[in-house]
Amino acid sequence: MSDVAERVKKIVVEHLGVEPEKVVDNANFIEDLGADSLDTVELVMAFEEEFGVEIPDDAAESIVTVGDAVKFLEKAKAA
Amino acid sequence: MTLRRVVVTGLGMVSPLGGDVETSWRRLIAGENGFRRIDTFEASDLPCQIAAYIPRGDGANGTFNPDQWMEPKEQRKVDDFILYAMAASTQALADAQWKPETREQQISTGVMFGAGIGGLSGIADTALLLKEKGPRRVSPFFIPGRLINLASGYVSIAHGLKGPNHAVVTACSSGAHAIGDAARLIALGDADVMVAGGAESAICRIGIAGFAACKALCTAFNDQPSRGSRPYDRDRDGFVMGEGAGALVLESLEHAKARGAKIYAELIGYGLSGDAYHITAPSEDGDGAYRCMQAAIKRAGVLPSDIDYVNAHGTSTMADGIELGAVERVLGNAASDVSMSSTKSAIGHLLGAAGAVEAIFSILAMRDQVAPPTLNLENPAYETKLDLVPLQARKRKIDVALSNSFGFGGTNASLIFARHDRAH
Numbered sequence: 001m002s003d004v005a006e007r008v009k010k011i012v013v014e015h016l017g018v019e020p021e022k023v024v025d026n027a028n029f030i031e032d033l034g035a036d037s038l039d040t041v042e043l044v045m046a047f048e049e050e051f052g053v054e055i056p057d058d059a060a061e062s063i064v065t066v067g068d069a070v071k072f073l074e075k076a077k078a079a
Numbered sequence: 080m081t082l083r084r085v086v087v088t089g090l091g092m093v094s095p096l097g098g099d100v101e102t103s104w105r106r107l108i109a110g111e112n113g114f115r116r117i118d119t120f121e122a123s124d125l126p127c128q129i130a131a132y133i134p135r136g137d138g139a140n141g142t143f144n145p146d147q148w149m150e151p152k153e154q155r156k157v158d159d160f161i162l163y164a165m166a167a168s169t170q171a172l173a174d175a176q177w178k179p180e181t182r183e184q185q186i187s188t189g190v191m192f193g194a195g196i197g198g199l200s201g202i203a204d205t206a207l208l209l210k211e212k213g214p215r216r217v218s219p220f221f222i223p224g225r226l227i228n229l230a231s232g233y234v235s236i237a238h239g240l241k242g243p244n245h246a247v248v249t250a251c252s253s254g255a256h257a258i259g260d261a262a263r264l265i266a267l268g269d270a271d272v273m274v275a276g277g278a279e280s281a282i283c284r285i286g287i288a289g290f291a292a293c294k295a296l297c298t299a300f301n302d303q304p305s306r307g308s309r310p311y312d313r314d315r316d317g318f319v320m321g322e323g324a325g326a327l328v329l330e331s332l333e334h335a336k337a338r339g340a341k342i343y344a345e346l347i348g349y350g351l352s353g354d355a356y357h358i359t360a361p362s363e364d365g366d367g368a369y370r371c372m373q374a375a376i377k378r379a380g381v382l383p384s385d386i387d388y389v390n391a392h393g394t395s396t397m398a399d400g401i402e403l404g405a406v407e408r409v410l411g412n413a414a415s416d417v418s419m420s421s422t423k424s425a426i427g428h429l430l431g432a433a434g435a436v437e438a439i440f441s442i443l444a445m446r447d448q449v450a451p452p453t454l455n456l457e458n459p460a461y462e463t464k465l466d467l468v469p470l471q472a473r474k475r476k477i478d479v480a481l482s483n484s485f486g487f488g489g490t491n492a493s494l495i496f497a498r499h500d501r502a503h
Contacts (some may be wrong), residue, residue: 017152038219045216054215 004051004077005070011046012066015039025067047073082266086499088340089175089328090439091167091276093143095131095321095426099170102141103426103436104443107451108472112425114304114319120284127296129304130282131321131427133163156220157229158198159280163324163432164230165237168192168274172238175328175340177272179239187271189242190231191261192278192326193253195431195486198225200283230278242270248431250486251392253277254325255434255494259349262329271334276435278324287320293359295396296320308428309455310393310421311403311467318394321427325435344442344496347479348379354489361398361485365405368392371491372409372481379495381479384413386495388450388475389465390441390482393421394428402483403461410465418475420468424454434484438494441480445498449474 009023016033029035029043044060047053047069053076055063063069095113096103113131122128136142145154148166168190172178179185205221223229228246235244243264247257254277261275290296297317300307308319335342352374354367361367376383389406393399399421407414422440429436444450449472456469466473478501482494 015152017150038223041219045218049216 002070002074004074007050008047008066008070008073011050012043015043015046023066025065025070027066028064030064051077080267083268084332085262085265085329085346086332086335087327087343087346087442087496088330088335089171089177090343090442091170091174091326092324092436092439093133093163093166094323094436095133097134097141098138098143098166099141100439104440107422107425107440108449110452110454110471112305112454113321114307114427116301116304117282117287119282122287125287126291126298127287127317128301129297129307129319131319132282133323157224157233158201159322160194160197160278160324161224161230161233163280163322164192164276164278164326165233167276167278167324167326168234169237171274171326171328175330177328177340185239185241187242188240189244189261189264189270189273190235190240191243191245191247191257191264191273191275192230192234193247193249193257193276193431194227194230194278195248195250195253196279196281196286197227199281199286201225203283203285234274240274243273249490249492250488251428251430251433252484252486252490252492253431253434254436255438255482255484255492256351258327258329258346258435258438259351259492259494262346262349265329265331271331273329274326275329276324276326277432279430279432280322281430282320282322290320295359297395306455308395308424310391310395310399310424310453311459311461312456313458313460315395315399317396318423318428321429323426323429323436324432325439327435327438342499344445345499346494347381347497348375348493348495350374350376350378350493352491354491356489359487361401361489363401365401367489367491368402368405368483368485369408371493372405372483375481375493375495376409381495383410384416385479386410386413386417386481387477388441388444388480389417389419390437390480391419391421392483392485393453394423395421400461402485403463403465406465407463415464418450418466418468418473420451420453422451424452424456434482434492437484438482438496441482442496445477445480445496448477450477
């Protein structure tokens with residue numbers, strides 16, 4: 001697992017209080033990990049804080065799974 | 080319209096003496112206290128450096144284990160007053176053995192929780208975050224985790240309580256007003272059962288600084304925390320802040336009887352008044368307190384001489400004497416047979432939770448026929464016929480108990496409880 005994926009997973013476990021083994025690439029924050037709409041806003045904020053990037057609202061809306069987040073942040077980091 | 084009778088069928092508490100009702104009560108009667116030096120934030124430049132903290136732990140030996148009452152991920156979103164309200168309410172509902180499951184049971188059960196200040200600590204922290212990092216770092220949980228009525232909100236969601244959902248904000252009278260107002264909703268038929276109480280978590284740097292600026296806090300006992308809260312004593316110089324929550328399950332008498340619930344007491348009287356005098360000080364003549372107690376007595380249909388115990392507001396400030404005078408006027412010649420104590424001497428001033436926690440102590444005083452002590456009352460500042468229960472608890476007959484709460488803004492509440500099985 002990449003460094004980005006590890007850090008994303010840690011944030012998700014912390015914020016949503018879920019078992020680490022449930023935080024897989026195709027896990028949907030709302031449907032699989034029990035987040036509500038406010039939780040997802042906070043998750044995006046936590047990603048911004050951790051990775052020092054800004055995630056615009058339209059990009060945030062497309063981040064619905066753990067994999068989406070990892071992909072977005074790896075790309076943002078490379079940029 | 081006939082008013083329905085309202086009884087107390089469940090109790091819950093988190094206090095500086097323990098994480099539950101019986102631990103708090105046992106330690107109160109034993110003369111123990113919950114004060115220590117402030118150690119959760121920088122206090123060296125504050126005039127007051129002592130407070131009464133909830134004893135946190137793993138839940139063993141009566142300690143308070145937050146994880147027992149709210150998931151860690153939920154705790155993170157709210158200020159502690161909501162956590163304390165959840166703990167006290169969950170305990171009270173379990174004690175009452177009331178678990179609404181049918182739709183009818185759910186919509187007949189409501190919540191009325193009060194707090195004086197709400198999420199002060201979270202507001203202060205978030206204001207700093209906003210200044211340092213800008214608006215994009217303000218959490219979506221900032222607002223819902225700080226609002227006072229979210230105590231009622233969280234409790235209703237956790238237990239499926241779909242009846243009236245309300246909140247009270249009357250400073251240090253909040254807990255008492257919440258109980259009185261909730262009882263009225265039951266009396267009028269808006270609900271059969273209400274979870275009512277108060278919660279507060281204002282022991283934070285800005286909270287202490289703010290009350291210290293009002294010259295309301297104790298400053299002379301920073302090196303002797305357990306001696307700081309000393310109602311009616313010559314050397315008192317301000318209140319010591321506490322934290323926690325108290326919750327009561329209130330129920331119509333017929334509803335409680337129909338399900339065979341254990342009945343602790345009946346709430347027979349509730350009085351309210353306003354001082355219309357000053358934002359922080361009561362009037363010298365104690366008129367607001369006097370009228371408040373009179374209103375409760377009238378509603379209860381008892382004589383002043385029926386009252387056995389008064390749980391005083393008694394904050395360990397100059398206002399103690401004003402309340403004392405008002406109680407003496409209300410009781411008249413009966414004063415010599417009445418015990419009045421301030422349990423703030425053991426747990427400090429729980430602000431918006433005070434009225435709820437002290438209502439519970441009043442009820443338990445009737446259950447166990449014992450008046451809790453006024454600690455540190457070594458040199459009484461007043462001559463009075465009242466027994467102020469100095470230093471040690473006193474066994475005595477208590478069939479009717481009155482609990483006073485007075486708040487900034489000149490807002491007063493008095494509750495009168497009676498033993499359900501007392502002879503009329």
